[in-house]
Amino acid sequence: MALKIENISKTFDATPVLRDISLFTEDGEFLALLGPSGSGKTTLLRIIAGLEQPDAGAVRFRDKDLLAKPVRERRIGLVFQHYALFRHMTAAQNIAFGMNAKPRKLRPSRREIRDKVAELLSLVQLDGLGGRYPSQLSGGQRQRVALARALAIEPDLLLLDEPFGALDAKVRRELRRWLRDLHERTGLTTIFVTHDQEEALELADRVALLREGALEQMGTPEEVYHEPASAFVFDFLGDSVSFPCEIKGGVAVIAGAGVPIIGPHPNDGAATAYTRPNGFDVSPGDGPGLAARVRSVLLAGPDARVDCVLDGGGAIEMRLPLDVARKLAPRDRVTVTPRTVRVW
Amino acid sequence: MSDPSRLERRSHAARDPGPMAAVFVVLTVGFMAVALILPLLAVFVEALSKGVGLYLNAISESDALSAVRLTLLVVVIAVPLNTVFGLTAAWAVTKFEFSGKQLLLTLIDLPLSISPVISGLMFVLLYGAHGWFGPELRAMGIQIIFDVSGIVIATTLVTLPFVARELIPLMQAQGKDEEYAAATLGASTWRTFWQVTLPNIRWALLYGVLLCTARAMGEFGAVSVVSARVRGETATMPLEVEILYNEYNATGAFAIASLLALFALVALIAKTVLENQFAGDLAAQRRH
Numbered sequence: 069m070a071l072k073i074e075n076i077s078k079t080f081d082a083t084p085v086l087r088d089i090s091l092f093t094e095d096g097e098f099l100a101l102l103g104p105s106g107s108g109k110t111t112l113l114r115i116i117a118g119l120e121q122p123d124a125g126a127v128r129f130r131d132k133d134l135l136a137k138p139v140r141e142r143r144i145g146l147v148f149q150h151y152a153l154f155r156h157m158t159a160a161q162n163i164a165f166g167m168n169a170k171p172r173k174l175r176p177s178r179r180e181i182r183d184k185v186a187e188l189l190s191l192v193q194l195d196g197l198g199g200r201y202p203s204q205l206s207g208g209q210r211q212r213v214a215l216a217r218a219l220a221i222e223p224d225l226l227l228l229d230e231p232f233g234a235l236d237a238k239v240r241r242e243l244r245r246w247l248r249d250l251h252e253r254t255g256l257t258t259i260f261v262t263h264d265q266e267e268a269l270e271l272a273d274r275v276a277l278l279r280e281g282a283l284e285q286m287g288t289p290e291e292v293y294h295e296p297a298s299a300f301v302f303d304f305l306g307d308s309v310s311f312p313c314e315i316k317g318g319v320a321v322i323a324g325a326g327v328p329i330i331g332p333h334p335n336d337g338a339a340t341a342y343t344r345p346n347g348f349d350v351s352p353g354d355g356p357g358l359a360a361r362v363r364s365v366l367l368a369g370p371d372a373r374v375d376c377v378l379d380g381g382g383a384i385e386m387r388l389p390l391d392v393a394r395k396l397a398p399r400d401r402v403t404v405t406p407r408t409v410r411v412w
Numbered sequence: 413m414s415d416p417s418r419l420e421r422r423s424h425a426a427r428d429p430g431p432m433a434a435v436f437v438v439l440t441v442g443f444m445a446v447a448l449i450l451p452l453l454a455v456f457v458e459a460l461s462k463g464v465g466l467y468l469n470a471i472s473e474s475d476a477l478s479a480v481r482l483t484l485l486v487v488v489i490a491v492p493l494n495t496v497f498g499l500t501a502a503w504a505v506t507k508f509e510f511s512g513k514q515l516l517l518t519l520i521d522l523p524l525s526i527s528p529v530i531s532g533l534m535f536v537l538l539y540g541a542h543g544w545f546g547p548e549l550r551a552m553g554i555q556i557i558f559d560v561s562g563i564v565i566a567t568t569l570v571t572l573p574f575v576a577r578e579l580i581p582l583m584q585a586q587g588k589d590e591e592y593a594a595a596t597l598g599a600s601t602w603r604t605f606w607q608v609t610l611p612n613i614r615w616a617l618l619y620g621v622l623l624c625t626a627r628a629m630g631e632f633g634a635v636s637v638v639s640a641r642v643r644g645e646t647a648t649m650p651l652e653v654e655i656l657y658n659e660y661n662a663t664g665a666f667a668i669a670s671l672l673a674l675f676a677l678v679a680l681i682a683k684t685v686l687e688n689q690f691a692g693d694l695a696a697q698r699r700h
Contacts, residue, residue, distance in 0.1 A: 119592050139595040146596045152589035156611040165607075166597035221597055 070095045070257045071116070071134075071225060076125035078111055078281075085111050086122070087281045093259060093274075098251050100268035101261045103278035104304065109261045110149075112278070113227050116259070117146045129224065140169075145218030149230040151210045153202040159213045160185050160198030166221035188216040191250070208239045219254070228260035232267065244271060265305045269293060277301055295331065299412040302342050309348075309384055311358070313341040313411065320409050323380070325356040331410045341409035346371065346387040349405050350396070357405035360384065362396050376404060455673050459666035470667035475644045479652035479668065482560065483629055486648060490568040490628045495621055498575025503609070506583035507591060520576050528570050532637025535566055558640035563648060566634035571627045578620030579613055586612055619686050626679040630672060 071093045078086040086108045093099045101109040114120040116127060118139035127134040134142060153162050163185045167176055176184065189198050192212035202210055211231065218226060231247065232240040248271055251258055262268050268275045269289040277284040277292060277300075285297040296302040299310075311322065315336045319326040322341060351357075360376035363383070372393030374386045384404060388396075396402065460467050470476060501520060505513060523531065537543050539556040549556060556562045590612065594604040610617075632650040640646045643655055649672045656665035 117596055119595075139592075140598045140600065142596070143598075144596060146593070148589050148593060150589065152593040154590055154593070154608055154611075165594070165599070169594070169597055169599040169603055217593075217597065 069093070070097070070130060071259070072126075072128045073112070073116070074126040074128070076112065076115060076122045076127070078108070078115065078120065078122045085281050086115075089125070089278075089281070089283050091276050091283060091286055093257055096255045096257055098248075098271060098273045099259045100272035100275045101259060101278060102263070102265060102268040102275050102304075103284075104263055106280070107278040108281035109263075109278050110229055113146075113229055113259065113261050116225070117144050117227055118142050119146075143221065143224045145221060145223035145226045147211075147214045147218050147226070147228045147231055149233050151202070151214040151234075153210055153214055153217070155202050158199050158201055159194065159205065159216075160189065162202070162213055163188050163198075163217045163220050165217065184220065188220055191219070192216045193246075207235050208243055211235065211243065215250075219256075223256070226256050226258040228258065230261055230263070232262075232264075240267075247271065269305070277304065279304075296410070299340070299342060299410075302410060302412075307345050307385075308342050309345055309386075309406075310340050310342045311378075311382070311384075313339055313409070315339050315411060320411055322406065322409070323356070323358045325358075325405045327406050328408050329411050330408050334411050339411045341406065341411050343406040343409050344387075345385055347407050347409075348384070348386045348388070349407055350374070350376075350386070350388060350392065351403050351405075352395075353401060353403065355403045357403040358384070360402055360404050362398050362400045362402055364398055365393055365396050367393060376402065378404075452673060455666055455669050458662065459670040461666075462663045466663055467667050467670075470664045471671055473664070475647070476652065476664070476668055478644045479647050479649045480671065482563070482647065483649040483672075485560070486564050486567050486631075487625055487628045489564050490571055491621060491625050493568050494572055494624050495575050495617070497572060498577075498579055498620060498624075499617070501576045502579035502583050502613075503605075505580055507588055507609075517580070520573050520580075523570055523572050528566075528631065528633025528635075529637055531569055532566050532634035535562060535569075535634070535638050557638050558646065560646060562638035563635050563646065566638045567628050567631045570631050570634050571624045574624035574627060575617065575620035578616045578623065582613055582616045583609075615686055615689055619683060622679050622683045622686065626676050626683075629675055629679075 069092050073089060073091050076086050076089045077084070089108075089112060091099075101112060103109045111120060115122050116134070118134075118137070122135070129142075153159075154165065157165065164181050167181045167184065170176075185198060186195075189195055192215055194209060194212055194216070197205065197209065202213070205213065211234075215228075215231075232243055235243065244267060260271070269292075272289060274286065274288055275292050276286045279300050285292055285301050287295070292301060293305055296305065302308055303310075313320040313322045313327075315321075315329075315334055315338075316326075317336070318329065318333055320329050320339070320341050321327075327341070359379040361379070363375040363377050364373075366373040367390060371387045372390050374388050374393055374396060376384050376386065378384060386404070459470075501516070504510075505517060536557055538545055539549060539562065540546055541550065541557070543557070554561075556565065590608050591604050594608045599607070630650055631648075632654070635648055636651060636654070639648070639651055641651055641655060643652065647655060649668055653665050653668045653672065656668065
């Protein structure tokens with residue numbers, strides 16, 4: 069186990085930000101801290117880096133107490149959400165900063181520093197741009213300078229705070245793939261904070277989901293996606309549709325239709341059923357299931373988006389195969405049944 | 413900012429001033445001409461009205477030179493003190509959280525809102541012969557009021573906010589992330605200050621120092637209360653101007669005044685040059 073976080077709690081002005089969080093990373097692992105804004109993920113990252121002190125709990129790295137060390141002795145590379153590059157220094161000077169800051173005895177020679185800077189610039193694919201100031205670089209390039217600067221101190225652990233947060237969608241996707249490659253090459257234990265579930269699921273070896281300062285679930289992307297521990301996780305990891313149901317004899321009864329339940333089965337009684345927008349069958353006319361009227365059919369896309377107004381109130385937004393959707397028209401009466409549901 | 417049409421509309425509005433803008437410009441320039449430029453010109457005209465020879469005599473007189481020396485001495489002490497204070501206060505206020513921060517910010521502004529005359533009186537009440545600490549100071553053989561030290565202290569207090577006020581908004585806007593980044597990269601607080609914080613605020617700092625200098629040179633109210641106004645000993649340039657003027661020595665008064673105005677103009681020009689530089693820096697930071 070590389071990093072071990074034990075029962076961390078933190079309160080800002082009487083508002084609890086982190087509640088008794090425990091988690092760990094394996095050596096060389098790529099871990100995502102995923103959660104909506106205000107879930108405490110950035111605070112947790114800053115506690116690991118040493119920029120915040122927790123009220124309670126412990127942080128250990130390879131069995132050494134990390135909290136006892138000041139920030140500058142932790143050897144943790146941190147890439148800030150807005151990069152925090154030194155604006156009056158060139159990219160190369162930014163990258164060299166950590167090496168120059170070492171005590172004289174440990175400081176590499178000027179030549180070594182220059183070589184290392186060139187090597188890192190090349191690693192982050194910014195060869196020849198070392199003389200540029202941050203204001204002369206694009207967002208994606210600044211991001212990579214910040215990463216190279218963090219890597220220059222040869223950290224034991226790399227922390228990334230919303231690494232793609234300030235970039236546009238196309239650059240995000242490119243950098244995401246590139247970052248994954250880089251991680252595979254360096255093998256550095258990495259924790260990154262994100263509120264983008266797609267990013268977390270695509271990049272991370274494991275995902276830790278945070279909600280209101282507490283750990284909601286932790287597992288591989290596959291586990292958290294297919295075995296969500298709570299309605300929150302299910303809802304956060306993808307679009308979801310929910311409606312009231314009645315649990316009876318191991319199935320969810322929704323408007324007269326019995327629907328199989330996946331995941332944990334709750335006790336009989338009233339509950340809320342959840343499914344994804346693509347988990348519905350739609351048949352024309354009336355039958356067991358949710359009676360509805362089609363509001364709109366949108367066919368532009370790999371699948372169709374069909375909006376229905378439920379007779380019982382509320383609306384459902386579904387994703388249906390194009391051939392099914394082509395048979396539907398606005399104001400058609402239909403019956404909607406989820407194929408399977410999760411119930412919490 | 414990303415909306416190009418909005419950007420265009422705005423720059424269009426800026427290009428096309430319209431009649432109202434012309435009225436405002438004329439009013440502003442007219443007011444400035446009457447209230448600022450004309451009087452300033454008058455100072456130089458009056459100073460040179462009796463000929464260059466008399467002017468040069470007036471400013472090379474021993475009392476005049478001593479006033480210049482005293483003013484420079486006050487500047488050389490008050491400005492560095494307030495530079496250090498401004499840096500410390502701005503650093504404390506913007507990089508750390510502590511209770512009473514708002515109170516400190518308000519207190520920093522206080523010398524700007526109270527009349528300098530009152531500042532001077534406060535010092536008389538504290539350190540004057542009959543003031544709170546007067547007897548103790550006299551017992552120790554220290555004289556502050558009516559002495560050069562009183563002038564320095566009064567000027568320092570009156571010019572205290574200038575550096576701090578330039579730095580605080582800039583440092584607040586810049587945030588703490590660069591300092592944090594430096595810490596994670598292993599830099600000591602000392603190194604971080606010299607290599608990260610100071611270069612980021614250098615223009616604002618210089619600008620504040622210049623403002624502080626200009627203000628320290630021209631300080632009259634507080635200094636006139638605490639100074640003995642002895643020509644050649646405790647008369648700064650503004651005091652010298654007043655003394656000469658009251659003695660009906662217009663040429664002398666205006667000669668010193670013109671020197672003082674010249675100093676101020678030099679400071680103003682330096683400030684403008686810096687401001688341009690500073691604006692470029694700020695724009696770069698905003699792009700950053």
